[in-house]
Amino acid sequence: MKESAFLLTSDNISRQDRHVIKVLQFFGVPSCNLTAAELVFAKVAADSTAKGVRVLCSTEAALQFIEDWEQKPDYKQWWMKHVHSAFIYPADDTGSLQKLARILTGDDLLVIDGANSGAGDFVVSNQLENFSGVMTGIRVTATKANFDANRVLNVAKGKSTNIISLGHAAAFLKIEFKGVPVFLSTSKPIDIEAELTSQNFDVRDHFLSAVPVVLYIKWAFAETCWRAPETNACLVIDDPLLKPTHGFVNFRELLSLMKRHKFSTNIAFIPWNWRRSTSEVARLFRENPEQYSVSVHGCDHIRAEFGSSNQQRLYWKAQKALDRMNRHESITGIHHDRVMVFPQGIFSEAAMNALKRTDLIAAVNNDIVCVGPHRRAVAIYELWDTAVMGYSNFPIFTRRYPWEGIENFAFDALLGKPAIIVIHHDYCSDHCSRLISFIERLNALKPPLTWQSLGEVVLRSCRQRELSQLEVEVEMYGTELRLENRSERSKRYLVRRRECEPSAIREIRNGSGPIAWNFLNGHVSFEIVLGPGESKTVGIKFHELAGNGRNGDNLPVRLKTMLRRYLSEMRDNYVTPAKLKFTGSR
Numbered sequence: 001m002k003e004s005a006f007l008l009t010s011d012n013i014s015r016q017d018r019h020v021i022k023v024l025q026f027f028g029v030p031s032c033n034l035t036a037a038e039l040v041f042a043k044v045a046a047d048s049t050a051k052g053v054r055v056l057c058s059t060e061a062a063l064q065f066i067e068d069w070e071q072k073p074d075y076k077q078w079w080m081k082h083v084h085s086a087f088i089y090p091a092d093d094t095g096s097l098q099k100l101a102r103i104l105t106g107d108d109l110l111v112i113d114g115a116n117s118g119a120g121d122f123v124v125s126n127q128l129e130n131f132s133g134v135m136t137g138i139r140v141t142a143t144k145a146n147f148d149a150n151r152v153l154n155v156a157k158g159k160s161t162n163i164i165s166l167g168h169a170a171a172f173l174k175i176e177f178k179g180v181p182v183f184l185s186t187s188k189p190i191d192i193e194a195e196l197t198s199q200n201f202d203v204r205d206h207f208l209s210a211v212p213v214v215l216y217i218k219w220a221f222a223e224t225c226w227r228a229p230e231t232n233a234c235l236v237i238d239d240p241l242l243k244p245t246h247g248f249v250n251f252r253e254l255l256s257l258m259k260r261h262k263f264s265t266n267i268a269f270i271p272w273n274w275r276r277s278t279s280e281v282a283r284l285f286r287e288n289p290e291q292y293s294v295s296v297h298g299c300d301h302i303r304a305e306f307g308s309s310n311q312q313r314l315y316w317k318a319q320k321a322l323d324r325m326n327r328h329e330s331i332t333g334i335h336h337d338r339v340m341v342f343p344q345g346i347f348s349e350a351a352m353n354a355l356k357r358t359d360l361i362a363a364v365n366n367d368i369v370c371v372g373p374h375r376r377a378v379a380i381y382e383l384w385d386t387a388v389m390g391y392s393n394f395p396i397f398t399r400r401y402p403w404e405g406i407e408n409f410a411f412d413a414l415l416g417k418p419a420i421i422v423i424h425h426d427y428c429s430d431h432c433s434r435l436i437s438f439i440e441r442l443n444a445l446k447p448p449l450t451w452q453s454l455g456e457v458v459l460r461s462c463r464q465r466e467l468s469q470l471e472v473e474v475e476m477y478g479t480e481l482r483l484e485n486r487s488e489r490s491k492r493y494l495v496r497r498r499e500c501e502p503s504a505i506r507e508i509r510n511g512s513g514p515i516a517w518n519f520l521n522g523h524v525s526f527e528i529v530l531g532p533g534e535s536k537t538v539g540i541k542f543h544e545l546a547g548n549g550r551n552g553d554n555l556p557v558r559l560k561t562m563l564r565r566y567l568s569e570m571r572d573n574y575v576t577p578a579k580l581k582f583t584g585s586r
Helices: 015-026 036-047 059-067 073-082 095-105 129-135 207-220 251-261 279-287 311-332 349-356 380-384 406-415 433-443 454-459 555-583
Strands: 004-009 031-035 053-058 083-089 111-114 122-124 151-154 160-166 169-177 180-185 232-238 265-269 292-296 336-341 362-365 396-398 419-423 462-466 471-476 480-484 491-498 505-510 518-520 523-530 535-542
Touching: 004 015, 004 059, 015 031, 015 053, 015 207, 015 380, 053 059, 059 083, 059 095, 073 083, 083 207, 095 111, 095 169, 095 180, 122 207, 129 207, 129 406, 160 207, 169 207, 180 207, 207 406, 232 433, 232 454, 251 279, 251 292, 251 433, 265 336, 279 292, 279 311, 292 311, 292 454, 311 336, 311 349, 336 454, 362 454, 406 419, 406 433, 419 433, 454 480, 471 480, 480 491, 480 523, 505 523, 523 535
Parallel strands: 004 031, 004 053, 053 083, 083 180, 232 265, 232 419, 265 292, 292 336, 336 362, 362 396, 471 491
Antiparallel strands: 111 151, 122 160, 151 169, 160 169, 169 180, 462 471, 480 535, 491 523, 505 535, 518 523
16 A cells, blocks of 8 residues: 555644645645644554654644653654654744654753754755655755854764764754654745745755755655656756867867767757758768657747747747758758757747747746746745646746756756756866866666757656556656556556647647547546556647738848858857967866
8 A cells, every 4th residue: 555644733733734734735745634633543544554644743733642652652652653754844833843852862961952054065865865866975065044043953862864964963853762763854845835035946955945845755755745756857058059179169079978978959940040060060960860859940040039928930940940950951951859948048838838839838937937028926836846737838948057956956866857967068168178067977876877969858857656457547748658667567547737729739749640639627538558668748739829920030030040140150250269379278
């Protein structure tokens, strides 16, 4: 049977309790709220599962429960017999944390200190790799946001293991208490429904409020919670022409590095350049599809070209981009990934609905807040998801720069998100030594990344969980999904995907033709049976948009676009290298 989650509360559910419930729901883990007085119900529930109960509670609720052991011995017996593990987080009453920590560790001299930025980095222990997973060994230079409200424990004795340390103190630790592993966090859990205050989620600003609760849930509910089948990765370089060199990118040199250090690169290709690729580089791409791929980078790559509110115009732009990419493919033989990378990261909500009606399967972007007069608020949980689905349910897969830190890529992998790295040509100015150093750190993560083309990253990105040995529930994100049955028996896949406009769907297809689908509670759903080792690609096709959006495509606009493209290339190939050489930073 699946793991069971009990949220042990005081008389009233606290704000912190609600935050934990939201994180459990995000990972698909059902929970039951109860007070210590409802122990009889808990015993019945515990007896019904062979997995053991996972208890989550505040320090205040844990204290109340433990202090009642003297008058109610059944409480202690239930704990020792039925509890698999416990995750405990601070209550509003700050004194309860120190009191409980002293009881759990048996250290009457234990003290709580404020987190001191001078003590060094937060470090995730490498002693509990089975628990910490991909976060094992991660170091984070904490920002001010981490110190304002956080505390650390100085434990002098007792059977405890620091999971997250700051110097010699613990910010998150494991304690064996009455035969049960207890995971004690010194920071209140994150509210994932809070509005995002930046263009992407940065775990460095929420390290102690986010990492402990996610680590525990992913470990304690490994068979219940949503998970990614694998962590796919791809490096994306924006803008280069497919010529032997572009700026500091040398395509032969880069290919040699990819083969040596085991990674893949996608070129976000500007469709306007469809006639300008050289045969030499085209052959390089055709002969090395496991290393090189291209995606769609805007259309003309003019500023904010996908930031308008004119949906017909945006649809025409997207179709024109795809037409150019098809022409490029017919000339060069280079297959393109049907993934849009927005120029300057700018997009509107209208653009997302327009792209949804084309053959594009997803967008990849650094920023997830749209432009326009009616910007929607984006919550943290939307960034934790495999892809952001809040814009007409057309997915945005987020990408990051290397300087956002290995810790952000590791946390993304913990959440089940793919690792999509973005750079521009100038990041290769040292013959890619910075890049290779970062790639090696990424490849050292456990479990290891699976490097793919950008299109394959999108096609294979989903989250799933086993309902039984023969049934798997799958959450789909892109408008296409590649399912693969890696087991030795046939399985039925119950696939669902969020959709706000089911009337826009023309059909859903697998490799052999249209398949039946249903719509309920904001999701389309369908089923696929795969034999052992079998894989299939399923896709959702939408009706085209009516109307003509070509207005404004005149000669002056074309000339301006051409001038912009040539000036950009001059900047990349001559101006930027000259500046770096002059400053000595090359």
